[in-house]
Every structure is written in structure tokens, then in C-alpha cells.
Amino acid sequence: MEALDFRYLLLEYYRKLKLNENELATILMIDHLLGQKNTLVTPDLLSLKMSLSSKELDKIFVSLIERDYLIFDTGKKIKVSLKPLKKKLYEVFEESLAKEHENKISEEKSKVLQNIYQVFESELSRPLSPLEFSLIGEWVDRGFSDERIIEALRLALSRGKKTLKSVDKILLQWQARDDIEKSGGTAVKDDWDQDIEKTMQIIKTKWLDD
DSSP states (O other): OTTSOHHHHHHHHTTTTTOOHHHHHHHHHHHHHHHTTOOSOOHHHHHTTSSSOHHHHHHHHHHHHHTTSOEEEESSSEEEEOHHHHHHHHHHHHHHHHHHHHHHHHHHHHHHHHHHHHHHHHHHTSOOOHHHHHHHHHHHHTTOOHHHHHHHHHHHHHTTOOSHHHHHHHHHHHHHHHHHHHHSOOOOOOSOOOOHHHHHHHHHSOOTTO
16 A cells, blocks of 8 residues: 555545645645655744645644644654554545445446346246346346356246246256366255255256257
8 A cells, every 4th residue: 555646645535534625735745845854844834835824734733633634753753744644545545446346346236137137027028026136136146147047047938937936946956067067066955855866867967058
């Protein structure tokens, strides 16, 4: 995070931190003066470089300190530090990135779901129920692509099955088959009453999609 440009983050997110333009300008000037090795930056020093008065800058200093954006580091030498503000900006930046990622995933999932809904309603010639919408959402959450879900629907229809329960059963069978091919076992469970030998025969069956 230290590689990020502090000034860029400040200009990008200052409003989220409830900073006004005078406070923004003051912080930028403090950062500029600190970069010139001026360790003890005061309102009086800032007033020499800015159009704001010492009194106005003093109020801004107090406000920044109260909000934990600015501190006086009392180490070997007393100096002004913007470290607390930088930390908060990095946190806001991380939150923003996470939200953008979440929104992108939500948008992609929404497009996938809309595609599935349209195909299902067209193929079944009826609107889907709320429970059916929920079940399709569960399939997507479990990692099934829209192509595979639609393929399972069409396989079910070719067998004369017109319920989403039939589609769900096919998806479970495919998942179990894939698990066994990859690792020799599966965590998929269902209500079938077949013994292990019968189940293995089902898994090895050549499906129409092959």
C-alpha cells in the first residue's frame, strides 16, 4: 500500500473522509512542506505559503487533530505527521476496491441469471415461480455455468421431464460424475435408493451431451 500515491488517494477520496477544500489544500501543503524536510509545520508557517490566515489554519489544524488525521509525533524531535490520515485513506481505498469487485461479480451473476431465466421460461412456455428463481440462483452459486444449466434443462425436456427437480437431479449426477473422474470420490448426496454398484453404473453412463 505504501507504493500508492498519497496525493492521488487524497484527491480521490477526501470527500469520503468529510474533508472540505480548505482542509484538502492544507493537507496537500503540509505534505509538500514535509517533503522539503520541514519537520515542524505550523499554522504560521503554512500561512506564508497559503492565502488562508493563521487563525483559519489554526482551526483547520485543531479539526484535523480531533479527527485523528494529523498528529504531532513526539519522538526525538517534535514533528507533524500525516500517517494516521494515510492509513485511513489506504483503508478507504481497499474498501472501494472490494466493493467494485463485489459489484462486478454481482453484475456478471445478474447477467448469467437473466440469460438462464429467459431460456427456461421460453423452453417451459411458462413463467418461473419464486422458488424456481431461488433454485436457479443456488445452481449458479454452486458453480454451474449458464451453459451447463441450460444443457441440463434441454436434456430433461428430451426425456419428457418438465420440472426443475429433474434438472437439479441431472446437475447432481453430472457433478458426481465429474468428482469421481477427478478424485475417485464425490461429496454429492441425493435421495436415490440405489446401492453403490448401481450408482457407479449411473455415473459411467454415456449421457446424451457426450
